Amino acid sequence: MPAVQLTAVSKSYRRRGRPPQKALDNLDLLVESGGVHGFLGPNGSGKTTTIRVLLGLVSADPGGGEIRLLDQPVPDGLPDVIGSVGALVETPLFFPGLSGRLNLQLLAEAAGVSKARVEECLELVDLSGRADDRFKGYSLGMKQRLGIAAALLKAPRLLILDEPSNGLDPAGIRDVRELIRRLGRDGHTTVLLSSHLLAEIQQVCDSVSILARGRCVASGPVGEVLASRGSGDVLVQIADPAAAAAVLQGAGFSVSPADGALMVHSVAAPSDITRVLAGSGLYLEELRRVTPDLESAFLAITGDQPHDGPAAPGIPA
Amino acid sequence: MSAVVEQPGAPVAQPTVHRASFGSLLRSEAHRFRSRRFIQLLLVLAVVGWVVSTVIGLLNYGTPDDGDLADAQARLDEIVAEQQVFYEECLEDANVPDDTTPEEWCGPAPTADNFGGPEAFLDKAPFDFGEAGTSGALGVAALAAALAVAIGATWIGAEWSSRTIVALLFWVPRRLQVMAAKLTVLVAAAALFGVLTQAAWLATAGIWEALVGGPDALPENFWSALLQTQGRGVLLVVLAAVLAFGLTNVVRNTGAALGIAFVYTAIVENILRALRPHWEPWLLTSNALGLVQQGGYTITYWNDGPIGPDGNPPEYYLGPLQAGVYLGLVAVVLAAVGAVLFAKRDLH
Ligand SMILES: Nc1ncnc2c1ncn2[C@@H]1O[C@H](COP(=O)(O)OP(=O)(O)O)[C@@H](O)[C@H]1O
Ligand SMILES: [Mg+2]
Secondary structure (H helix, E strand, C coil): CEEEEEEEEEEEEEECCEEEEEEEEEEEEEEECCEEEEEECCCCCCHHHHHHHHCCCCCCCCCCCEEEECCEECCCCHHHHHHHEEEECCCCCCCCCCEHHHHHHHHHHHHCCCHHHHHHHHHHCCCHHHCCCEHHHCCHHHHHHHHHHHHHCCCCCEEEEECCCCCCCHHHHHHHHHHHHHHHHCCCCEEEEEECCHHHHHHHCCEEEEEECCEEEEEEEHHHHHHCCCCCCEEEEECCHHHHHHHHHHCCCEEEEECCEEEEECCCCHHHHHHHHHHCCCCEEEEEECCCCHHHHHHHHHCCCCCCCCCCCCCCC | CHHHHHCCCCCCCCCCCCCCCHHHHHHHHHHHHHHCHHHHHHHHHHHHHHHHHHHHHHHHCCCCCHHHHHHHHHHHHHHHHHHHHHHHHHHHCCCCCCCCCHHHHHCCCCCHHHHCCHHHHCCCCCECHHHHHHHHHHHHHHHHHHHHHHHHHHHHHHHHHHCHHHHHCCCCCCHHHHHHHHHHHHHHHHHHHHHHHHHHHHHHHHHHHHHHECCCCCCCCHHHHHHHHHHHHHHHHHHHHHHHHHHHHHHCCHHHHHHHHHHHHHHHHHHHHHHCHHHHHHCHHHHHHHHHCCCCEEEECCCCCCCCCCCCCCEEEECHHHHHHHHHHHHHHHHHHHHHHHHHCCCC
């Protein structure tokens, strides 16, 4: 049974005095049960909108599209499955004046979740020690962790986390990723992890769907999706780069200088390089595959140029 | 978050599916209501206000002893004597018109009753429950209604500012159910608050009556009139809370809603009273008065309209039933509009 199934779902946000903003454009998405499924896309690609549509918070454009959550139609079947779905969407939503523990207890009471489970989840995100502090006094990372704890309260079959590492410090990020990986392996939980961070998806996800401008542009096991789009670049360290470049170009390789080394492009089998160079009496000091070049693969797939913000390593700003 | 690492088996998979029932939702909302700081603060302020006004009453009322009564009587006698002098001067005055007698011209002789009797000259008059009972209940209901407006507005307004009402939908996706639970808790709490404030008024009146009360017996039907006024006062408190809830839920902001409420009561209503007196039966505060005040509220159109056959300006009677129905309709419509918008609109 698929955990999530969207077929031809579109969503346009109405805006006052301006044309509608198309956020989802005939989106097809399939998330099978089990494991961690990544939901990757640049900012504004429609990840959060997809999750809101799934949870019935916003309604999809009428006509055609079908939305199923744990095999129930959305929104009509939501009351039947919501007890098995935990979600953190964008920013955690809690009462600022109440303690973290009380905020969780109120949710737990509404759904008949035990107090013991509240403590368990607080412990799980390492907030037990600060659970009696008011939410408004929490750091960004603590707020985020409380949001994750709330999503875990129901011990959900489907856990939806929208950019959960926002605001976390490196240790927090590591712990959250570890938690997600562990949940994905427990045989009970399916995790849908939305992120704009390629490395995060690569580290924790089994499968991935890549979103760009409201469409799903690639989907499948992480290795396949990202590797197939890899650049195939190979970095060659050698004593005499100029001679090596001439030899390789003579053998039909596309070569460019790279900071005292050579970058050989679109290499199918790196052993070809070793063979060609050795045949001309040139011996390698180091040969390293730059594949998969995830950032550029990602950018190639989503069709986006790197814009402001820190550029991907190796790509001059 | 080292706990994650230290407890590899922590997230035990529980096969139970958690389903929110309306009952558990109500319990959770009641808990939330009790826990809200602003509401707690308002309740503390209400208690402080109650204690302070009870003490002020004790200081300003007093049971007169014989000395006080003698003093008051002496002052009354003094004034009556003074007036008697003027009266006699009037009688002896030569300017009395020819067609009247001096007695007609100068009116009756002054008596002690003309000046309200000796009680009017006491420094501290005793508290008269029979006379102040229902008007006190009206005043208490008005104050409690004002607090209920603040409570109703913040109860839902804070949900919108923190957007916790959206998070609650991850647990209870039926939006109207969520709204109904919040409204139910508010109505129950406002009714309880109204009853407690009226009980506080009875307690205050009891204390005053016991310590600084007067000798007068309670008039006939006093308790039934008082309890009915109090009952309508509780209804006003509930209606005020629902009105504020509905308005805040529509504008989705406590400050904006309270601002609108203030501008309406302080400015709009007064302008309308001045410029469109005939609209008064539709003003919310007039209806509030008509609802709670014993015998309703009779509006007199002083400045316009033909004088009636009896020579009096035209009047409009705004009775408790009409006022209650009207306020109820406004409250229900506002709450329904807010609920429908909440059910239909996208939530971000
Ligand atoms: N409430 C809204 N009103 C108008 N446009 C919106 C709203 N929310 C999102 N959008 C637009 O929809 C698109 C998708 O946004 P979103 O789903 O938040 O993307 P992501 O989560 O992938 O960053 C963006 O262009 C965004 O500007
Ligand atoms: Mg987003």
